[in-house]
Amino acid sequence: MVRYGMVIDLNRCIGCRSCAVICKMVNAQPPGTWWQRVETVGSKEHMVPVGEYPNLSEVFLPVPCQHCENAPCVKVCPVGATWQREDGLVLVDFERCIGCRYCITACPYGVRQFNWQDPDENFRQGFERAGFDENWFADKDYKYGYPKDHRTEDGRLVYTKKRPRGVVEKCTFCVQFVDQGLAPACVRGCPGNARIFGDLDDPNSEISKVLKDRSAFRLLEDLGTEPKVFYIPPARKEGRGGVRYEKEI
Amino acid sequence: MNVTRRDFVKLCAFGAISAGVASRYFQLASSQSAGSDEIKMVRSTCSPNCTGACAYHAMVYRGRITSLIQAADYPESDYNPRGCLKGQSMVNLIYGPDRLKKPLIRVGERGEGKFKAVSWDEALDYAAEKLVEVMKKYGPDSIALSIQVPGTGYVHKGAAIRLASMFGWSVLHGYTMNGDLPAFWSQTFGVQTEEFESLEWVNSRYIAVFGSNILVTRLPDAKFLNIAKERGAKVIMIDMNFTPTAAKADEWIQINPSTDAAFALGIANVIINERLYDEDFIKSYTDMPILVRLDNHKRLRAYEVKELKDEAEKLKKEIPEYRDLFVVYDVNEGRLKIVNPETLERDFEPALEGEFEVELVDGTTVKVKPVFQMIKELVTNEYTPERVAEIITPPGRDKAEYAQLVRRIAREMATTKPLHIIYGASNYQWFHGDLKGRALALIVALTGNIGKPGAGISTYAGQFKIRWPLGMWWLFKGRKTNWVTYLLWMNKEYRQSEEFKKYNRETPYPKNDVKAFVFGWNNPFDQHNMANKLKEMAKSGELEFILAIDFQATTSTKWADVVLPGVAWYEKYELTATILHPYVQMQQPAIEPLFECMPEIWIFKELAKRMVAKWNDEELKAQIAEFYPDPALFEKEENARKNGTWSLKLAREIAHEASLKATELMLGKHELTKGITLERLLKEGAIRLNLPTPDKRQIPFWEQIHEKKPFPPPSFPAPLAKTARFVKSGRIEFYKEEDVFIDFGETLPVHKDPFVDTEYKVNPQAKNKYKYAFITRNALYRVHSTHSNNITMLELQDFRPRVWMNPETAKEKGIKPGDLVEVYNDRGKVRGYAVIDPGIHPRVIIFEQGWWSRYLRGDSYNTLTFPWIKAVHLAYFVPGIWEPTTAWNECACDVRKV
Structure with missing residues (x-):
């Protein structure tokens, strides 16, 4: 059985936010919506260090949906709109979602987003903040994003470019690509080569090998959510020049 | 000026560009036809002025690019995927609200932004008339x-140069305009600039980064620093500020602003006095054994x-004019020997140290010393680690x-070898940036870290580098451009x-x-030193005509008299070959140009x-059909005009073919x-240049050393x-003897404090x-200023500019x-916001x-900067290689809450 997971090597992560942007562009997220975020741990501003001279540090942490094995969002969904597919992907059926947002409350990683309004309204507001009145795209009908709807084998709508108002959305591991045998956009679009995507159940997959060789941790492991996103912790510097490897950030 | 949706659909729905022009290339490209329900992927190359030149796939659906993702098809898989958040969100610019739609002629005051949309004929005739008038x-x-x-596009940018060469316009070299020219390269190595391709970084065992924020400015290459570390290299970062790159480095060393030369000379002091240098290397490849007269320097x-004398006169006839015959003292033979400047094969065993007396032709004697001896004296007297610490140590440390x-x-x-020094552009964009570069080059030369895998010094700025001679296209029938700095x-x-x-x-x-200013692919009225001066020249009428070519409306197009809408790099054929990876690549049209935009060629x-x-040159009149590389293409379009079958579509097709x-x-x-x-290229994507090195790797000076x-x-x-006349000895030169170097005390690399020769000189109060x-x-x-208006990038910055400062500064203010x-x-x-x-x-x-400036309440950060000119940059003139270069960071300021 295939069970998809992801490894993010925090040593390799350069904090550039390309993963968040490619995710946004490919998955048609309007201004205000981000399925994935990258922040500097402990700092209010991205790429501003924490600590005191000379022991300043910047650790970048990308957070997509963790696609938990024991997913709290799945458990609380009253209508079965959020479910875990057999291959481990946690998905939202846009046609079944009633917008109750229990899942948003339940998710300890804060990755779920809600469409309070028509995405066009997000664009309008975004461009307004950027100083444009209404002429958002020069070509009025233009919106970025993978153009076609995607349904699972049993017909559930898990990707559509124009999300209806009142549904919850989140990272799908790019289900529309995974179903075509392609890796998620953030993996293909990571210039730092920080991400590995693959089958956790296949002992010969790259991801399994890496997880066997390297010590990895998962976010909020003690909650028992069993995320399928694994992080390789950053090497920690001790004083000047010396390098110590440690599991915790 | 609004184009209606119907017009737009008409323009877009031309579909396959194969129609009309029978060409094997168009057949290749014709699969991208619009209108079908299929998703097409078109490979192109993203190439703004970051030097990245990253391969992208444009996902095209119904004639529009729906998203862009790295193509990741480089033959060396380590390079995959090249590309970053800006390239990924480029669609926001292609389709964005600032996209130009039609040619514009100014109707309001300059800078006011009032234009009328006109036909191509009207705009072009008007611009041509004004230019000829000037x-x-x-x-x-x-x-x-x-x-x-021009590295971002040899075809279309080349076409601009081609036009300039026809009439003998002056060309402004972007490399110096941007402050990207690291002047130490020409002074020391006789080259414009050199660098490792980023794949070579992983072969180093020691990487010293002097003020280059690779993790932000070189996103597709930054991973190679991490991989080098994984393979056991030590990475150190010397920078006045902590940066993401410093965070990844094994060690960050904070020094005072623009004191890197002192640091480097302190390092040279230790290397020389502890005899850690590579003696054979400096004797063979550098000017260090060459003798310098103490009487006239x-x-x-x-x-x-x-x-x-006799031997020299014979030899002089055999060497090119740009070389000269210098002298070493051979310790084995106990006599003076001539250095052959045409080979680095060494037939002498020179003294590196000491002082000698030489009898000249006229019978007088002069004292001479090898360059090495002079360097040794300099670093021993002036740059002991203790003296250096006085200069570089930040306050309170x-x-x-x-x-x-x-x-x-x-x-x-x-x-630790191989050693690679990366010298950042921000670090050399200071008045004495050249001295810092010369001092850093001294470290790699002394330790023999040049011309070998993973060993060298690199600078990474500007997509400037021309990879092979291009005059056959850029210069119209061998005519020449003029230049203005x-x-x-x-x-x-x-x-x-x-x-x-x-x-x-x-x-x-x-x-x-300068009476008329023509610009394309840049935004000088925001981005250039000094933006306010340029605006004043526009306002006062000193500039009689301003012509802008761009695919979007920028601050600068607002200041133009005529704005001509060009295309983005997913709407044309273009040839690119840039610096960080030595590949030749094509850009291909994924979509038809939007609205009435036209390929720049x-x-x-x-x-x-x-x-x-309108111009009085009969020769040009007779040759004009040859502007396109195939005159038949030119004639084809002219014939269509005559017989009424001309259309924008046909002109585009012909332009595409001319580009190819x-x-x-x-x-x-x-x-x-x-x-x-x-x-x-169209089939394989990226092809490596035939570099003369093993695996065609970009290793500077391989041929010199090997x-x-x-x-x-x-x-x-x-x-x-x-x-070659910059380095007449044929060797790496640390001693510069032109009068201007002697007069300013820069014959050897030295440290000079920032602002002393600039801000404080013109205004002592500034201190x-x-x-x-x-x-x-x-x-x-x-x-740079591309993506300033990208909605997704703006969102990531909370839509506002910021000002960074130390907590002490904030407290004080x-x-x-x-x-x-x-x-x-x-x-x-x-x-900005603190x-x-x-x-x-x-x-x-x-x-x-x-x-x-629209995000800065109408201001520009370049109103603070000043066009300082350093006299040693006038010693020679070769455009973009040796000429005065901008020093943005040589700028003193204060800050206050408003």
Whole structure:
């Protein structure tokens, strides 16, 4: 059985936010919506260090949906709109979602987003903040994003470019690509080569090998959510020049 | 000016560009037909001015690009995937609200932004008439052309140069305009610039980064620093500020602003005094054994020496004019010997140290010393680790600790090989940036870390580098362009100064000044030093005509008289070959140009055609059909005009084909591009240049070190004779003997404090009034000013510009995080929201360059900067290789809450 997971090597992560942007562009997220975020741990501003001279540090942490094995969002969904597919992907059926947002409350990683309004309204507001009145795209009908709807084998709508108002959305591991045998956009679009995507159940997959060789941790492991996103912790510097490897950030 | 949706659909729905022009290339491309329900992937190359040149796939659906993702198809898989957040969100610019739709002619005041949309014919005729008018009044060289870095597009930017060459316009070299020219390269190595491709970084065992924020400015390459570390390299970061790159480095060493030369010379002190240098290397490949006269500070010429005169005169006939015959003292034979400048094969065993007396032809004697001896004296007397610590140690830090640090780093750098030094552009964009570069080059030369895998010094700025000769396309039938140095244009006072008159030998300036400004692919009215000066020239009418070509409306197009809509790099064929990876790549049209936008080759062809008709040059009139590489294409379009079948669509098709022909013409004849054909490029994507190194890797000076060829290797497009005269000995030169170096005490690399020769010299009050350095670094979210208006990038910055400062500065000025602050000096101001950052040096204020003035309440960060000119940059003139270069960071400021 295939069970998809992801490894993010925090040593390799350069904090550039390309993963968040490619995710946004490919998955048609309007201004205000981000399925994935990258922040500097402990700092209010991205790429501003924490600590005191000379022991300043910047650790970048990308957070997509963790696609938990024991997913709290799945458990609380009253209508079965959020479910875990057999291959481990946690998905939202846009046609079944009633917008109750229990899942948003339940998710300890804060990755779920809600469409309070028509995405066009997000664009309008975004461009307004950027100083444009209404002429958002020069070509009025233009919106970025993978153009076609995607349904699972049993017909559930898990990707559509124009999300209806009142549904919850989140990272799908790019289900529309995974179903075509392609890796998620953030993996293909990571210039730092920080991400590995693959089958956790296949002992010969790259991801399994890496997880066997390297010590990895998962976010909020003690909650028992069993995320399928694994992080390789950053090497920690001790004083000047010396390098110590440690599991915790 | 609005194009209705129906017009747009009409324009877009032309579908396959194969119709009309029968060509094998169009058949290749015709699969991208619009209208079908299929998703097509078209490979192109993203190429703004970041030098990334990353391969992208455009996902095309119903004639529109729906998203962009890295193609990741480089043959060396380590390079995959190249590309970053800006390239990924480029669709926001292609379809964005600032996209130009039709040609525009100004109707309001300059800078007001009022235009009327006109037809192409009207705009082109008007522009051609105005340009010819200026040419007739002031001469063709009074038109200045700026196209920024031609490496991003050999075909279309080449077409602009081609037009300039027809009439003899002046071209502004973007490399110096941007401050990207690291002058130490020409002074020391005789080249424009050199660098490792980033894949080579992983072969180093020690990487010392001097002020280059690779993790922000080189996103597709940054991973190689991480991989180098994984393979056991030590990475150190020397920077006045903590950066993401410092965070990844094994060690961050904070030093005072622009004191890297002192640090490097302290390192040289330890290397020399502890005898950690590579003796054979410096004897063979550098000028260190060459003797210098102590009476006039010039190098001793062989024909000046009595015992060598006859031999020298014979030899002189055998060497090119740009070489000269210098002398060493051979310790085995106990006599003076001539250094053959045409080979690095060493037939002498020179003394590196000591002082000698030489009898000259006229019977007098002079004292001489090897360059090495002089360097040794310099670093021993002036740059002991303790003296260096006095200069580099930031306020409040322990100087004794810094002296120890200099010793330790020197030993590490001298003994861990291969060593690679990366010298950041922001670090050399200071008045004495060249001295810092010369001092850093000294470290790699002393330790023999040049010309080997993973061993060298690199600078990474500007997509400037021309990879092979391109004159066959860029220059119209062998005609030549003129040149004008941007700083000389901006700095009239200096142009008229005694210093300029005394030291300038070759740097040209149009005799009737610059009267018209033509620019494409750049945003000078925001981005250039000084933006306010340019605006004043536009307002006062000193500039009689301004023509802009761009695919979107920017701050600068607002200041133009005519705006011609070009295309984005997913709407044309273009040839690119840039620096960080030595691949030749194509851009291909994924979509039809939007609205009435046209490929630039067509725009320049049309301008040329219309200008020639009004200009008195019969030869040009007869040859104009040859503007397109195939005159038949030119005629085809003219015939269509005559018989009424002309359309924008046809013009585009012909322009596409002309672009491909120009590409073929340029790929034509050179050894470096042998076997790289247009067909292969369209099929395979990226093809490596035929570099003469193992695996065709980009390892600078490989041929010098391994094949003993003299320095310098060629810097295209300049002929070798032009650049080899910088290093007449054929060796890496640390001693410069031209008068200007002697007069300013820079014959050898030395440290000079920032601001002393600039801000404090013109205004002694500045020292107390403006005690902060105004650093305008690159942002994660922009490529210079490109993507300033990208909605997704704006969102990631909370839609507002910021000002970074040290907590001490904030405390002193009563500034809290998020406060609106103003950074200012006597020249100008810029505002942003305060970010308190413990990693910023207490004497530094940072603003991220590239914000368009509409996001800055109408201001520009370049109102604070000043076009300083350093006299040693006038010693020679080769455009973009040796000429005055901008020093953005040499700018003193203060900050206050507003």
